[in-house]
Amino acid sequence: MKSMTWLTRLMLPYWRHIILALILSALTITSHIGLMVTSAYLLARAALHPPVLDLMVTIVGVRFFGISRAVFRYLERYVSHDVTFRVLSQIRVKFYQGIEPLAPARLLNFRSGDLLSRIVADVEIQQNLFLRVFAPPFVALLVLLGYGLFLARYDTRFSVILAVCFLVGGLGIPWAIKGLSRGVGRQLVDLKAELNTQVADTLLGITELVAYGRVQAYLDEIQRTDKELLGQQRRIARLSGLSSALMGLIANLGLWLVLVLGIMLVENGKLSGVNLGMLALGTFSSFEALFPLALVPHHLEKNRAAADRLLELIEAEPAVKNNETLSPKPDGLDLVFTDLCFRYERDEPWALNHLSFRIPKQGKVAIVGPSGAGKTSVVNLLLRFWEYDEGRIDLGGHSLREYTQEDVRCFIGVLTQRTHLFNATIRENLLLAKPEGTEEELIQASQQAKLHDFILTLPQGYDSYVGEGGFQLSGGQRQRLAIARVLLKNAPILILDEAMAGLDPLTERAVMDEVYQLMEGRTTLVITHRLIGLEKMDEILVLDHGQIVERGNHEELLRQEGLYHKMWVTGAGI
Secondary structure (H helix, E strand, C coil): CHHHHHHHHHHHHHHHHHHHHHHHHHHHHHHHHHHHHHHHHHHHHHCCCCCHHHHHHHHHHHHHHHHHHHHHHHHHHHHHHHHHHHHHHHHHHHHHHHHHHHCCCHHHHCCHHHHHHHHHHHHHHCCHHHHHHHHHHHHHHHHHHHHHHHHHCCCHHHHHHHHHHHHHHHHHHHHHHHHHCCCHHHHHHHHHHHHHHHHHHHHHCHHHHHHCCCHHHHHHHHHHHHHHHHHHHHHHHHHHHHHHHHHHHHHHHHHHHHHHHHHHHHHCCCCCCHHHHHHHHHHHHHHHHCHHHHHHHHHHHHHHHHHHHHHHHHCCCCCCCCCCCCCCCCCCCCEEEEEEEECCCCCCCCCEEEEEEEECCCCEEEEECCCCCCHHHHHHHHCCCCCCCEEEEEECCEEHHHCCHHHHHHCEEEEECCCCCCCCEHHHHHCCCCCCCCHHHHHHHHHHCCCHHHHHCCCCHHHCECCHHHCCCCHHHHHHHHHHHHHHHCCCEEEEECCCCCCCHHHHHHHHHHHHHHHCCCEEEEEECCCCCHHHCCEEEEEECCEEEEEECHHHHHHHCCHHHHHHHHHHCC
């Protein structure tokens, strides 16, 4: 029920629209009842050949209810869908606000396809919350009260018949369908999520699957999941048909009961025969309000299952708790690591073990070491993606934990080996770093990154699309675009995390020259396992198993003939 409470709370701000939608829905069914009632009365009266003027009011009534039903239906759909889409937008916003603090630490526990399924499929399921879960019971109650009072004018037993049929159809049939469909709603949600995840994984890894001949195995798994999903959907389709048949049976039973009682009253002279067809057909029409109720339990179960999946992420504890107070003003932009210890999980070995070093303002420090030495962990902690366990990190004389995550990242520009480029224009990819950036600033950053001339050769210039992941650009062009983005941000602290990995030697040399210009006037931390260009670093730290095993400049480390010298000799510096 926690998930339903959460969803209901999101709907409450739109209570005026909700009430209006309920009233319009009840008026739509009332107009349908009115159309049947007046039509039946008109036919019965006309059979007695009264003066035409005596039928004028009834004729106008038929026209009125025929037109009003269409008008009310349009207005009801407009308002109810407006409420639904507003609530869906709130759910999407809440979901993003919930998962944003989890990135990247906590989100690594979820598959990308599963995350996509939650934010798309599970959110879309909530469109049924108002239309198929909340609204039908209230509308049925309004119709029962309204038409029940109308029937009571002729005989209260008509109202009793209507009430009993409504109770059987509105409570008995949904209860029976709920028992037959127990667990199907949750299984549908889980199977759809699994299918989406499998398809996404297959598409993302299609190259490797083809190379290793595993395509058919993955397709078989997708087909098995799809077969299970189709089986559950067929089950729901059968239950939907059964519920419609039972509701039709109840509606016809109500019609016949009213008709039999009406005939008895006509025979006793207590009811005009003209009204007999009117009451019977009106009763039959009122059951339009009952038909959506049969599958309310099924839709409720689906909504709850999908909402539980959303709340699982929204309520997850982030790896880093943001500082609630205002960030301090840094006194300079030096970075100090003091006796720092960190591990990703409690039962794992230390990724960083009593790490201590200092990067002065505008200083240049490189951290090198073999894979798994803990180099990238330093970057993750600086950007506050993870929280360190022991020790301290100071930025400008204040503990890093005193700053909000957003403020810390404002001070830092990051250039990584896997810079993500969105399937958007060059301009839009650059403006990620500075949304308010001017055209002059874009051009200046691109010129400094040696990218401007290339952009001018493109048909659309800065408005040219780079493709998914920037596939329309070469490796060097992608890195230059990343450099331009960092230049546009103009952050005082620069982190280069394996920024040259994946580039050919000639491109690497060219890009490195541009990167060295980027370092000027900035506090710089270089993370790399290649030793090219480290002669210009003020200090080099050699990490192994999370600990500093060597430190010094390039020449000093080579003379020590330790791990750094070994990496140089074996080719890391070539």
